[in-house]
Amino acid sequence: MNPKTTRTLVAGAVVVLALALLLLVRPGDSDNGNSDSNTDQGQATSKITGNTGPTQSEPRQPEEPAVPVYRVVDGQPAGGVQKLEVNEGDNIRFVVKSDVDDEVHVHGFDVSEPVGPGRPAKFDFKAGFTGVFEIELENSAVPIIELQVNP
Amino acid sequence: MISVPLAHALVSRGDLPIPVWLFAWGAGVVLVVSFFALASAWRKPRFEDAPGRPAATWLSVPANSSAVQFLSGLIGVLLLAAVLYAGIEGTEAADRNFSLTFVFVTSWLGFPVLSVVFGNVFTAFSPWRAIGRAYGWLAQRLAPGTVRHVEYPEKFGRWPAAVGLVAFVWLEIIYGATGAAVVLSPEIVAKATILYSVYTLVMMGVFGVEKWNSRGEFFSVYFGMFASMSSFRKREGKLERRRWLSGTTDWANVPGSLALVVSAIGVTTFDGAQEGALKTPIEWTQERIGDLGFAATVSVRAGDTVFLLITIGIVALIYLLGVKGMTRVDAAPPFKVLRSRFAHTLIPIALAYLVAHYFSLFVFQEQAQFTFLLSDPLGDGSNLFGTATSGIDYTLIGPELVWYVQVGALIAGHVTALVLAHDRALLIWPDYRLATRSQYWMLAVMLCFTSLGLFLLSFANQ
Numbered sequence A: 001m002n003p004k005t006t007r008t009l010v011a012g013a014v015v016v017l018a019l020a021l022l023l024l025v026r027p028g029d030s031d032n033g034n035s036d037s038n039t040d041q042g043q044a045t046s047k048i049t050g051n052t053g054p055t056q057s058e059p060r061q062p063e064e065p066a067v068p069v070y071r072v073v074d075g076q077p078a079g080g081v082q083k084l085e086v087n088e089g090d091n092i093r094f095v096v097k098s099d100v101d102d103e104v105h106v107h108g109f110d111v112s113e114p115v116g117p118g119r120p121a122k123f124d125f126k127a128g129f130t131g132v133f134e135i136e137l138e139n140s141a142v143p144i145i146e147l148q149v150n151p
Numbered sequence B: 001m002i003s004v005p006l007a008h009a010l011v012s013r014g015d016l017p018i019p020v021w022l023f024a025w026g027a028g029v030v031l032v033v034s035f036f037a038l039a040s041a042w043r044k045p046r047f048e049d050a051p052g053r054p055a056a057t058w059l060s061v062p063a064n065s066s067a068v069q070f071l072s073g074l075i076g077v078l079l080l081a082a083v084l085y086a087g088i089e090g091t092e093a094a095d096r097n098f099s100l101t102f103v104f105v106t107s108w109l110g111f112p113v114l115s116v117v118f119g120n121v122f123t124a125f126s127p128w129r130a131i132g133r134a135y136g137w138l139a140q141r142l143a144p145g146t147v148r149h150v151e152y153p154e155k156f157g158r159w160p161a162a163v164g165l166v167a168f169v170w171l172e173i174i175y176g177a178t179g180a181a182v183v184l185s186p187e188i189v190a191k192a193t194i195l196y197s198v199y200t201l202v203m204m205g206v207f208g209v210e211k212w213n214s215r216g217e218f219f220s221v222y223f224g225m226f227a228s229m230s231s232f233r234k235r236e237g238k239l240e241r242r243r244w245l246s247g248t249t250d251w252a253n254v255p256g257s258l259a260l261v262v263s264a265i266g267v268t269t270f271d272g273a274q275e276g277a278l279k280t281p282i283e284w285t286q287e288r289i290g291d292l293g294f295a296a297t298v299s300v301r302a303g304d305t306v307f308l309l310i311t312i313g314i315v316a317l318i319y320l321l322g323v324k325g326m327t328r329v330d331a332a333p334p335f336k337v338l339r340s341r342f343a344h345t346l347i348p349i350a351l352a353y354l355v356a357h358y359f360s361l362f363v364f365q366e367q368a369q370f371t372f373l374l375s376d377p378l379g380d381g382s383n384l385f386g387t388a389t390s391g392i393d394y395t396l397i398g399p400e401l402v403w404y405v406q407v408g409a410l411i412a413g414h415v416t417a418l419v420l421a422h423d424r425a426l427l428i429w430p431d432y433r434l435a436t437r438s439q440y441w442m443l444a445v446m447l448c449f450t451s452l453g454l455f456l457l458s459f460a461n462q
Helices: A003-024 A035-049 B020-039 B057-064 B066-089 B098-118 B127-142 B159-173 B186-207 B209-215 B218-227 B246-253 B257-273 B279-291 B296-326 B335-341 B343-370 B399-428 B432-457
Strands: A069-073 A082-087 A091-098 A102-106 A111-115 A121-126 A131-137 A142-150 B232-235 B238-241
Touching: A069 A142, A082 A091, A091 A102, A091 A111, A091 A142, A102 A121, A111 A121, B020 B399, B020 B432, B057 B238, B066 B098, B066 B127, B066 B186, B098 B186, B098 B218, B098 B343, B127 B186, B127 B209, B159 B186, B159 B218, B159 B257, B159 B296, B186 B209, B209 B218, B218 B257, B218 B343, B246 B257, B246 B335, B246 B343, B246 B399, B257 B296, B257 B335, B257 B343, B257 B432, B279 B296, B296 B335, B296 B432, B335 B343, B335 B399, B343 B399, B343 B432, B399 B432
Parallel strands: A069 A091, A082 A142
Antiparallel strands: A091 A121, A102 A111, A102 A131, A131 A142, B232 B238
């Protein structure tokens, strides 16, 4: 075999090896820290007991966690667009309070709730799939929350 | 602070960033591949001047037949009419109207992929080319000899198409997504389509249908760029097959080609960075422009536009620095010559960026296109084919698949670009060692683009 062919073969082998390793070694879990296993347990428990309470990504407490509240002031999100991160399969729970009348729309999941002064929009739905989704005031098209559903 | 809605009127679901481990693997593979590409490559050009041979009869007969050409042209014209009708008569809700998804997703993202595989199929479906040809045929019948064209100034080359490409993307992601309440509306799309159609038909009348189609009509020119990678091409009305990628080698001989491919990479980069890495500087600029007393919508658009142009400029700069480096190699042609001689090596990068950024959007939006947007194109509650109630299944592809496609596309684009650059270097420097030396520079260019591509999709661009 001439040296060029050898080198080509070696190059090919290295690439194949690298790709094979890539597929085999998919740590994934290590990056998400220990929160994953907790979540799974939490989900399992809530299914068995029929508890509709939200599952948590942090170490579980006996009490229900506080449901995050987002405020809209003068038609704009207070403090800019907020980030809400949950894991796939969790229940997504949050409340939007607004001083203007509008409709809060969760893209992708396509859930909407009317909102207005003294009439907060309450959400509670399952994060059935992953992705990054905009939550906006539908009529004025102002984004208020960026929802990220992690696998 | 000014808040800006999601860049695309259509996007409901954004991709999750590529996780750290995959990012590291992707970057590692790219590095390994690059070093071996330098060490173990071939020593005679393989893609330059690859001869074409007639395609198989079962392919060439239908492709060459005038009935098929007439039919595909008619389909194109009907679809153009559908876009206009749905845009004007249909709902103003962008995601419920046939026209937006059809123009910006089905056509804009679908034809590049089709072109890479089958050649420039858009030419057959182009409604403007079809109308232009029909008009020419009719004029020839009614008043022979009256159709005269002005000679197209070749120094303009593909520049009109490059400008058209940037304008189209500007309409989609800047004009269409700015201000507190402005989203790209189907009506604006319809109006822009009418405007562009009139412009295109006039230009075809002046310079000739095929001439304008290959230089200024940016859909055809842009899709044609990707089609040059395909092994199919049409020459003198006949379908030919040739070695895959060999068509790219003479693609950039026309002036303005570099501008087109650089713009193609630049607009995708901007789209990926505007809500991540560039978000803060863009907002800062928008506020400064707002301070000057401009309305919110104007300052948002102006700020975005500035950064769109800066991004295209940076892409151009990366490439031109690499070319500048190559001029230092012994026996190198001058900068101006080298600049266009390597432009075609960026086509795979442009394709990789497109696939990496829009793969999931395409998969999800096409479900809409072929279900409710087909049955209820106007969004008025009709149900033509019984699929109006189906929606988009977001569980169809998981995040892992999206990540693998993204990283895979970038790596494949990187390798293909290096292959083309190496091949071209062998033609310019018959001395193998000099050719290899020149390719350290192109390797640096491609590494920049591939790492930039990885970065845009990663956790770091949040």
